[in-house]
Amino acid sequence: MVVRRGRRSGVTTMVAVHSSTLGPAVGGCRFKVYPRVHDAIDDVLRLSAAMTRKCAVAGLDFGGGKSVVALDAVPTAEQRREILLDHADLIESLGGAYLAGPDVGTGPEDMLVLRERTPHVFCLPQEHGGTGSSSGPTAVGVLAALRAGALAVFGDEGMHGRKVVISGYGSVGAHLATDLVQQGAEVVVSDVDERRLAAAREQGLPLVRPEEVLGIEADVLIPAAVGGVFGPETEVSAPLVVGPANNQLTDDTVADELSARGVLWIPDFVASAGGVVYTLGREAQNLTHEQAIARVETLEDTTRTILDAASANGTTPLAEADALAEARLTSGAEPRTPSPREPRTAA
Ligand SMILES: NC(=O)c1ccc[n+]([C@@H]2O[C@H](COP(=O)([O-])OP(=O)(O)OC[C@H]3O[C@@H](n4cnc5c(N)ncnc54)[C@H](O)[C@@H]3O)[C@@H](O)[C@H]2O)c1
Structure with a gap:
């Protein structure tokens, strides 16, 4: 898990990679006001573990991850953009070990902002080649x-x-x-x-x-x-x-x-x-x-x-x-890891 204070926004954001046994960790980016940073840390850890179980049970060749933007107040639109760019830098620093999508408080438009700084993002809006809201x-x-x-x-x-x-x-x-x-x-x-x-x-x-x-x-x-x-x-x-x-x-x-x-x-x-x-x-x-x-x-x-x-x-x-999740995670099968690729225009 990596926790970093953003250089533009000063806001603390974090990424947890719970498991990469089956492939790169995927999970949503939660953008939420938390009473204390520790509450955000609890959330990112629990949610990333749940993503490991979710991917394993669903037969996906991805691991579990999650990211959290730990706000202390609702930001303005301008602050929101700076926070997201800071968060994107953190995701990029992990070199593809974690792929971010939308979660509570974020949507496909926010993924577009993350995409300015990192390719490790999914669920872009359809008009930008992603699949939009899930x-x-x-x-x-x-x-x-x-x-x-x-x-x-x-x-x-x-x-x-x-x-x-x-x-x-x-x-x-x-x-x-x-x-x-x-x-x-x-x-x-x-x-x-x-x-x-x-x-x-x-x-x-x-x-x-x-x-x-x-x-x-x-x-x-x-x-x-x-x-x-x-x-x-x-x-x-x-x-x-x-x-x-x-x-x-x-x-x-x-x-x-x-x-x-x-x-x-x-x-x-x-x-x-x-x-x-x-x-x-x-x-x-x-x-x-x-x-x-x-x-x-x-x-x-x-x-x-x-x-x-x-x-x-x-x-x-x-x-x-x-x-079922455990059996998949310990089966020793070589994970078929689909490499994240450039988004394409959705049909
Ligand atoms: N959207 C997805 O693809 C997706 C995928 C997996 C899991 N989930 C989870 O499913 C849930 C719903 O997702 P969503 O995308 O519809 O979120 P959403 O934010 O669009 O909807 C959640 C709704 O719950 C309401 N709400 C909040 N607290 C409540 C309470 N105590 N009692 C009744 N209503 C309350 C909110 O006002 C909001 O309208 C979330 O927990 C989300 O993490 C969503």
Whole structure:
């Protein structure tokens, strides 16, 4: 891990490379206000470890990394650019060991700024040769994992007539809501941002307050907002939990407690892998849109394999997903490392 104070901005930014066993480390760049730099360090370490598991389980030849811009206040537009250029210098100094994409607080336009100083960036805007926002493919992956989960819990993967609560009506949450409504689900959403609530109202979606999300009677709960949602004492009403938010559990033992209470929790690093599978498929492996989406859809089979193993072995999906990741990381297979290449114009 490298932590550096930017020479232009004076802001501390950091990169963690958790694993390069399967290939160069990939992960998003988080741009966020933290109470203390130590909180940012905790975040970058935990998130980079989650990326290792995500890439390994999804069959990607990439390792886990993450970068964080540890803000103490929201910057102006000019400061933001200087901070990003400083951060790009840090990424460049690692010589390709870490490839950055968007994460909470950053988007494809910010990747364009990073690109001014380093080629080790993905998810540029489509008009600049990248694949842009990965939230659509991430939602496709969540829906694939949801089908496997629904089959396990309800004996039927169909969502027609099922009540689904989506916590976080952001980019991924909105994609999920639209798709699930189309499938005939009764979708209820929650958010803390008034603008997002207004957008949900415009779509005719019923709203629920954030503090009610866990207790509401529903078939499925989709955490699509922030991490750390489930702790040792958290009661969850829905029998199936699957969503894109990273690091949903306060620690791994919570998976056992959820399981003991009859809640099927699909590991976040499995359910949220669609974005990275799609983006790297397109940008590093030259897949077409259709081929990359087909690869995202295979997360349904991966999830089913994990759930079947958990059921057969009397373990949790987290234990089985970890075992799958570990098997890949220790298989000794020569990683097929696709070299990062110049972005090309998306079809
Ligand atoms: N976008 C992707 O491709 C992708 C990929 C993997 C993982 N994820 C993770 O999935 C989650 C959602 O991603 P996104 O791109 O939609 O982010 P986003 O920022 O667009 O949306 C998150 C939404 O959650 C809301 N929110 C914040 N705190 C909340 C709370 N306590 N209760 C309810 N709502 C709350 C925010 O107001 C926002 O509207 C994030 O945790 C992200 O790290 C996203």
